[in-house]
Amino acid sequence: MLQSGPMQATVRHASRLRGSITPPGDKSISHRAVIFNAIADGEARIENYGPGADCLSTLRIMRALGADIETESAGGSSVVVRARPLTEPADVLNAGNSGTTMRLVSGVLAGAPFMSVLTGDASLRSRPMGRIIEPLQLMGAPIDARANGTLAPLVFRGGSLHGIHYRMPVASAQLKSCLLLAGLFADEETVIEQPALSRDHTELMFRAMGIDVAEDGLTVSVKPGRLNAVDVTVPADISSAAYWLVAAVCHPDAEVQVRGVGVNPSRTGVLDALVAMGADIRIENRRSEGGEPVADLSARSSTLEAIEIGGDLIPRLVDEVPVLALAACFAKGTTHIKDAAELRIKESDRLRVTNRELTRLGARIEELPDGLRITGGAKLTGAACRSSNDHRMAMTLGIAGLLASGETTVTSAESASVSYPSFWDDLGSLAGAGS
Numbered sequence: 001m002l003q004s005g006p007m008q009a010t011v012r013h014a015s016r017l018r019g020s021i022t023p024p025g026d027k028s029i030s031h032r033a034v035i036f037n038a039i040a041d042g043e044a045r046i047e048n049y050g051p052g053a054d055c056l057s058t059l060r061i062m063r064a065l066g067a068d069i070e071t072e073s074a075g076g077s078s079v080v081v082r083a084r085p086l087t088e089p090a091d092v093l094n095a096g097n098s099g100t101t102m103r104l105v106s107g108v109l110a111g112a113p114f115m116s117v118l119t120g121d122a123s124l125r126s127r128p129m130g131r132i133i134e135p136l137q138l139m140g141a142p143i144d145a146r147a148n149g150t151l152a153p154l155v156f157r158g159g160s161l162h163g164i165h166y167r168m169p170v171a172s173a174q175l176k177s178c179l180l181l182a183g184l185f186a187d188e189e190t191v192i193e194q195p196a197l198s199r200d201h202t203e204l205m206f207r208a209m210g211i212d213v214a215e216d217g218l219t220v221s222v223k224p225g226r227l228n229a230v231d232v233t234v235p236a237d238i239s240s241a242a243y244w245l246v247a248a249v250c251h252p253d254a255e256v257q258v259r260g261v262g263v264n265p266s267r268t269g270v271l272d273a274l275v276a277m278g279a280d281i282r283i284e285n286r287r288s289e290g291g292e293p294v295a296d297l298s299a300r301s302s303t304l305e306a307i308e309i310g311g312d313l314i315p316r317l318v319d320e321v322p323v324l325a326l327a328a329c330f331a332k333g334t335t336h337i338k339d340a341a342e343l344r345i346k347e348s349d350r351l352r353v354t355n356r357e358l359t360r361l362g363a364r365i366e367e368l369p370d371g372l373r374i375t376g377g378a379k380l381t382g383a384a385c386r387s388s389n390d391h392r393m394a395m396t397l398g399i400a401g402l403l404a405s406g407e408t409t410v411t412s413a414e415s416a417s418v419s420y421p422s423f424w425d426d427l428g429s430l431a432g433a434g435s
Contacts, residue, residue, distance in 0.1 A: 009394075009413035009424055011401025013382070014431035017247055017254035021426050023240035025050040025077065026262050027419055028201050029292065031058050031100050032177070033232040036205055037081040038067035039108060039184075042229030046079040049234055052391075052419040054098035061105055064089045065116075083229060088114035092153070095120040097347065097418055100174055102152065103132050107178035109156040110141035111185025119153035123347055123389070129154060132178045135166045139182055139190070163188035163224075170342065171315040173199035173266075176220065180206065180213070183222040191221040196312045199266040204291045205232070235262030235294045239319045239392075240420050242270045244430065246323045247399045248299035249279040250330040256430065258297045269316025271297075273324055277304040277331055306333030306376060314339045321372075322354045322396040328374035329363045330403070338371040347418075348390040357385045357397055361404050382406030391418035398427055 030050035035058060037044040049055060049071075059079070063069050068082035086108070093116060095101040102120055106129075109116050119125065130150035133143050140162050144155040163186040168175055171194055180202050183190030196218070203213045203220065209227040213220060241258040248256040263271070263283065274281060280302040286295045304327065309317070317324065321340055328335035343350040355367035360383040364375040382404045387394035394416045401408030416423040 007412060007414065009398060009410045011398055011408045011410065011427070013405050014251070014402045015253070017251050017256055017402065017430055019430045020257040020259060021244050021430065022259045023236040023261070024052065024420055024422070025234035026237040027052060027054055027239070028100065028173070028199060029205075029232070029234045029262065030055045031104060032201055032205050033234060034058050034062055034069065034079065034081060035104055035108065035181075036209060036227055037229050038062040038065070038069070038083055039086065040083050040209060040227035040229040043080065043082045044229040045231045046081065047077070047233045048236075049077050049079045050237070050419070051077060051421050052417060053096055054101060054418055057094070057096040057098045058101045058105070061093045061095065061101060064091070064093055081229070086112055089116055092117045092119055095124060097121050097124055099124060099127055102129070103174040103178045104181060106132050106136065106154060106156075107181030110136045110139065110143065110182045111161050112156065113158045115158060116156045117153055118156070125152045127345055131169065131172070131175055135164065135179055136182060138164050138166065139186060141182070161186040163190040165191040167193040168195060171196035171198045173201070173315075177202040180220070180222050184211070184225055184227070186224050189221055189223045191219060194218040194220065196315055197266060198315045199264070201264065201266075201292070205230075208291045233289045235289055235292055236260045237419070238262050238267050238270065241297060242320045242323050243395050243399050243423075245270070245274060245279070245281060245297060245299045246327045247402055247430070249274060249281065249302040249304065250327055250403050252301055255300045256298070258299070260294055261297050263293045263295045266316060269313050270320040270324065272313065273307065273309055273317060274327065276307050277327065278302055279304060304331035304376070306331045306335040308336045308338070310336070310338035310340070310371070314342075318342060319392060322350055322392055323399060325354050325358060325365065325372050325374055326396055326400055326403075329358065329365070329376055329378065329380060331376040334373060334375045336371065336373050338368065341370040346390070348388040348393060350390065350393065353388045353390065353393050354396070357393065358400070360385055361400055361408070380404035382408040384409045385411070387412045387415055389415050391415045391420070395420065395423055398423065402427070402431055
């Protein structure tokens with residue numbers, strides 16, 4: 001079913017899909033668990049830490065800042081963090097391809113009493129950072145950056161922070177978390193107004209670590225304080241689970257279980273969208289791990305109907321838009337995805353790449369300034385596809401290969417390792433189990 005090399009994966013249509021998969025630990029929670037515990041008082045163990053390159057970038061940076069971090073299992077999934085006072089790094093800090101690492105660490109460095117330089121790979125250096133730099137500067141952080149203060153590398157020169165009342169221009173968990181982190185080092189309360197709800201992993205973990213985060217509708221506030229270390233078991237990433245759910249509900253002969261998935265309501269927009277389309281998805285064995293809700297998800301072949309996806313739902317499923325566009329190819333009617341212009345400044349322009357690559361496969365899809373319009377019912381046929389070195393596009397195209405007739409090749413297939421190193425193995429296992 002699957003052949004892969006260092007740069008290309010070949011996926012053939014699967015006659016059936018059967019199996020049970022446990023995706024890697026959630027990236028968003030993994031990043032936060034290490035960063036927060038590295039600046040906390042005490043020692044913490046983090047289980048099921050995300051194995052992807054982005055999460056490894058966070059480990060490297062926090063070690064370079066003086067944190068004592070030990071990985072205890074062969075795959076690095078068990079991490080022990082022993083907090084130490086942060087120290088000036090001897091070299092430039094490199095976040096690799098991880099926008100979450102850069103934006104969250106910036107909140108820490110803004111309040112650190114030393115000079116530091118934070119950069120990333122070519123893709124990350126092209127992504128907008130003005131939205132974090134501007135409010136951090138309003139808090140008193142002396143920060144320099146390329147392109148008139150909008151692009152990495154970022155230079156932090158240390159300084160005293162003061163609390164601000166800030167209205168966020170976009171609903172972004174990364175921006176909100178950056179400012180909440182900086183707020184811990186400020187001299188008074190920091191108040192943040194969101195235009196819409198975004199992921200609340202930071203608020204939940206802050207509370208578990210002894211920080212009082214106040215929420216009033218869309219307003220979040222934090223007072224200066226010290227975090228207390230806390231053990232964290234990271235649930236499986238719902239963004240990674242989404243690929244298997246879409247594969248199952250779109251395939252005519254499929255039954256797939258995805259185990260131990262984080263179902264935080266701020267992240268379950270993809271479930272809401274798929275269920276609204278008529279997907280047969282069951283949420284089973286609900287439980288709580290470290291304050292985060294977790295469940296097993298079972299999905300099977302479904303008859304899908306087109307819907308409109310936009311508004312406040314977008315921040316809750318923004319990473320899943322490409323694979324939802326693939327699901328829309330199998331829905332009756334025309335699905336309209338809107339209010340998603342943010343996707344143009346991810347690892348790739350995901351609206352453009354999704355339109356281009358699904359069109360190669362035969363989809364009837366139209367690119368809009370802030371979204372996509374997909375008319376279902378067109379037969380997908382295997383083709384040579386380009387992932388544009390974007391992990392979410394590589395995985396979306398891998399799933400498309402299972403659903404399309406014939407054979408699909410995906411270039412830069414190794415980019416999936418940014419968030420899901422075992423993706424191609426799991427894909428082969430799921431397809432092979434049904435053959």
